[in-house]
Amino acid sequence: xxxSYKYKKFLVRRYQILAAILIVLSAGLVLLPKYEKxxxxxPEAFLLNVLSTERYINTDELADRLIxxxxxxxxxxxxxxxxxxEYSLPNAVNIPLADVLSSDSEAYLNQDAFDxxxxxxxxxxxDQAYFLCNRLGYKxxxxxxxxxxxxxxxxxxxKMPKETAPRKDFDIYNSRIAAGMYFGVGNSSQKxxxxxxxxxxxxxxxxxxxxxxxx
Amino acid sequence: xxxxxxxKRISISAVLFILIIFIGVLSFKRPKNVFKxxxxxxxxxxxxxxxxxxxxxxxxTNSTLIDIxxxxxxxxxxxxxxxxxxxxxxxxxxxxxxxxxxxxxxxxIVLYGNNPEEANGAWLLLTQLxxxxxxxxxxKLTYKNDKLIVESYPLEKPTLNYAEFMKKASSGKxxxxxxxxxxxxxxxxxxxxxxxxxx
Numbered sequence: 001x002x003x004s005y006k007y008k009k010f011l012v013r014r015y016q017i018l019a020a021i022l023i024v025l026s027a028g029l030v031l032l033p034k035y036e037k038x039x040x041x042x043p044e045a046f047l048l049n050v051l052s053t054e055r056y057i058n059t060d061e062l063a064d065r066l067i068x069x070x071x072x073x074x075x076x077x078x079x080x081x082x083x084x085x086e087y088s089l090p091n092a093v094n095i096p097l098a099d100v101l102s103s104d105s106e107a108y109l110n111q112d113a114f115d116x117x118x119x120x121x122x123x124x125x126x127d128q129a130y131f132l133c134n135r136l137g138y139k140x141x142x143x144x145x146x147x148x149x150x151x152x153x154x155x156x157x158x159k160m161p162k163e164t165a166p167r168k169d170f171d172i173y174n175s176r177i178a179a180g181m182y183f184g185v186g187n188s189s190q191k192x193x194x195x196x197x198x199x200x201x202x203x204x205x206x207x208x209x210x211x212x213x214x215x
Numbered sequence: 216x217x218x219x220x221x222x223k224r225i226s227i228s229a230v231l232f233i234l235i236i237f238i239g240v241l242s243f244k245r246p247k248n249v250f251k252x253x254x255x256x257x258x259x260x261x262x263x264x265x266x267x268x269x270x271x272x273x274x275x276t277n278s279t280l281i282d283i284x285x286x287x288x289x290x291x292x293x294x295x296x297x298x299x300x301x302x303x304x305x306x307x308x309x310x311x312x313x314x315x316x317x318x319x320x321x322x323x324i325v326l327y328g329n330n331p332e333e334a335n336g337a338w339l340l341l342t343q344l345x346x347x348x349x350x351x352x353x354x355k356l357t358y359k360n361d362k363l364i365v366e367s368y369p370l371e372k373p374t375l376n377y378a379e380f381m382k383k384a385s386s387g388k389x390x391x392x393x394x395x396x397x398x399x400x401x402x403x404x405x406x407x408x409x410x411x412x413x414x
Contacts, residue, residue, distance in 0.1 A: 011222050018229045025236055040254075043344060047306055050336030087377035098262050101254055121371045124332055128261050131339050132254060149374045156384055185384040 040135045049134050056145040057117055059154045060172070063179040066090070074114040078129045079121065089119070089151070090183070100129045101136075110138045119144035119151075155179050252343050260342055268325060268350045270367055278323035280352070281314075283337050292356075292363030294327065302337050318346045327352035331368055 041049075049055075065073050066089075075092035077084050084094040095105045097120075109116060110133075118126040118141065126143045133141055144151070153159070158176040161169035252260075260266065280297035282289050289299040300310050317324055324341075326334040326349065334351045341349045355368040 014222075014226060018226065018233075021233055022229070025233065029236070029240070043340065044306060046343075047303065047336075047340055050340060051303060083373075087381060098258070101258050121373045122332075124335060124371050127332060127335050128339065131336060132258060132261075135257075135343070136254060147371075148377060152375060152377065152380065156380070180384075184381060186386060 040137050046131075046135055050131070055130055055141065055143045056123075057142045058145050059151050060176070060179075062117060062144060062151075063155050063176075063183075067179060067182050072113070072115050074108065074116045076108060076116055076118050076129075077120070078118055078125050083121075087148075089148075092119075095129075097125050097129055100132055109133050109141065110136075112140055115140050115142060117142045117144055120147050122147045122149055155183065156185055252345060257339070257343050261339075266338065266342075266350045267331070267370065268352050270352070270354060270365065273325065273352065274323070278325050278350075279317055280325050280327065283326055283328045283334055288329070292358060292361070294363070294365060297327070302333075305337060305340060314341065314346065318348055321348065323348045323350060325350050325352050327354055327356075330355045331370055 062073075075089050077088050077092045077094045078097045078100065079094075080096055081094055084092075088094070093108060095108065099105055100109070118129050120126045123143055123145055126147060130141055130143050146154075155176055158173055158180070161173050275296075280294055282293050282297045282299045283302050283305075284299070285301050286299060289297075293299065298313075300314075304310050305314075314324060324346070326337055326341075328334045328337075331351055331353050338349055338351050353368050353370050354365050357364045357366070
């Protein structure tokens with residue numbers, strides 16, 4: 001009898017010890033330094049995105065897609081509303097850089113139906129907008145390389161290649177001129193020369209006069 | 216006896232459970248770098264725009280210049296006393312520790328590259344990691360005769376008044392950029408003089 005009693009006591013003791021250890025461990029887990037959750041992607045992934053140039057879309061490509069009326073493109077202007085009012089690309093939406101993280105703009109930026117092309121005067125601010133959205137994991141975002149400055153110097157007012165340039169340069173130049181016409185540039189060099197009305201010249205036939213004088 | 220078996224099983228499972236928790240805690244990997252600032256703080260930083268330094272505002276005594284270009288470009292020429300940390304190496308432990316150390320000493324860290332766009336990403340990365348005194352030098356670098364020339368960069372300035380230009384363009388009045396006139400260099404041929412003197 002006494003043996004089992006001692007044993008029972010020991011068992012109770014064991015349980016107490018186990019319970020104590022478990023309580024201590026759970027307290028420790030609670031007090032563990034909080035794992036600061038990363039909001040969005042990791043810094044290493046962010047750095048890789050900073051380095052890659054995949055986000056850039058160049059002006060020729062964009063012009064091409066716009067002319068072909070590609071329905072999947074959405075242009076977003078990140079400049080101030082004032083600058084947007086003065087001039088913007090056709091069918092562009094204005095999301096100023098300050099509002100890029102607001103809930104309204106999230107509807108435009110955080111979706112996978114459209115390819116969103118961010119642009120500004122140059123690509124500094126648009127890059128920043130891209131990075132902010134990228135950190136939150138938005139996809140399908142692109143940046144117009146060179147921004148509006150490059151747009152104007154390539155599509156609207158392209159530089160004529162030198163005479164010694166390769167044929168390819170001339171092809172690019174011609175396609176840019178054509179693209180410019182789509183966007184509203186009426187080039188003086190392409191003015192259609194009005195055909196001068198046909199002048200009707202009446203030729204009066206000189207009647208051959210019979211030789212006068214006779215024999 | 217049955218009871219003994221039961222208690223044995225319970226105690227064994229309890230010990231195993233404790234062991235598992237222990238192992239889990241010990242192998243808990245803390246991520247190396249964590250973004251400290253959330254998106255809104257970063258956005259405020261960006262909008263404030265006081266992180267963009269012009270050359271004239273650069274205070275050489277209290278700031279450290281960091282060249283974020285590749286080592287090859289750095290060797291070609293760099294601003295005096297600038298340290299070279301190539302952008303992909305920014306998160307390497309040694310470089311990051313160096314930068315964090317500078318930040319702790321409250322020194323201003325100024326990043327520069329071939330143009331501000333290159334430094335843009337690096338700046339955003341470092342500020343989001345929680346470093347406070349990072350600025351971007353608004354310059355563009357060019358080389359002339361193998362010497363480095365540092366010029367102020369007009370950040371995000373429209374090169375022309377777009378609206379006006381479009382108006383002119385649509386009315387067909389833009390003058391095409393005139394190509395420089397071909398320089399005609401006249402070569403005066405020296406006339407061969409017949410040998411004088413006779414025979």
